[in-house]
């Protein structure tokens with residue numbers, strides 16, 4: 071009894087209520103905390119990611135760009151916090167993920183076409199549905215290579231094209247792209263960049279893109295999310311509203327150049343801090 075009477079007195083601290091993001095928010099991140107080996111990478115990190123937009127994540131080396139999208143995509147567990155998609159949890163949300171290393175992303179024992187159709191089969195779609203979706207994807211990606219080949223028989227660009235098709239096959243609500251162009255040559259980078267923009271203009275799929283290349287990050291983005299060094303915070307969020315489709319001419323337009331310059335200034339400020 072005395073243990074109960076003399077026990078610690080807890081103040082009546084209200085538990086913080088979940089603060090939803092502004093209208094148009096797709097992904098709400100609240101109180102996200104992640105430590106690696108006892109060191110904080112993210113601590114009490116909040117972010118709202120808008121719906122039907124492409125958000126490019128940019129920041130100093132090792133600040134946690136990949137870890138951030140991997141935590142949102144559920145590939146890396148978080149220590150604490152909450153991540154909701156339109157108020158739903160990840161398990162009720164359809165997502166797609168494109169890896170930097172396309173060579174390890176595809177099942178080598180499956181033909182390319184079966185790799186692409188795999189998520190549809192996993193969803194239990196009928197053969198007719200799978201065939202219809204595959205035809206749509208092949209047409210929209212203007213595929214000129216033989217999808218009956220095994221992934222290792224294709225060029226790097228063809229493999230990355232196939233892995234983007236696979237990620238898009240089930241019409242995800244969110245597409246995550248971790249350095250999707252970094253292992254590609256320039257010609258293939260341009261091709262895939264245009265394809266992604268076309269898909270985005272047609273479907274409005276929310277996309278989160280990690281890129282080391284500032285030009286590429288800005289070119290595709292509606293919003294550039296600039297991060298600080300770790301423990302990582304939002305340095306700034308810049309809106310970039312140039313009309314789509316963006317083209318090679320966009321790269322020399324005054325608004326694009328100004329956006330790139332401003333992003334670079336913020337990036338350098340954070341690197342030197």
Ligand SMILES: Nc1ncnc2c1ncn2[C@@H]1O[C@H](COP(=O)(O)OP(=O)(O)OP(=O)(O)O)[C@@H](O)[C@H]1O
Nearest residue numbers: 106107111129130131132133134135136137138280
């Ligand atoms: N499994 C892990 N164990 C320990 N530390 C890790 C682990 N994964 C990532 N880190 C560390 O967390 C930090 C963020 O890594 P992450 O790869 O997310 O950064 P990034 O910004 O994407 O990096 P880069 O710019 O080099 O691509 C780095 O310091 C990294 O060393």
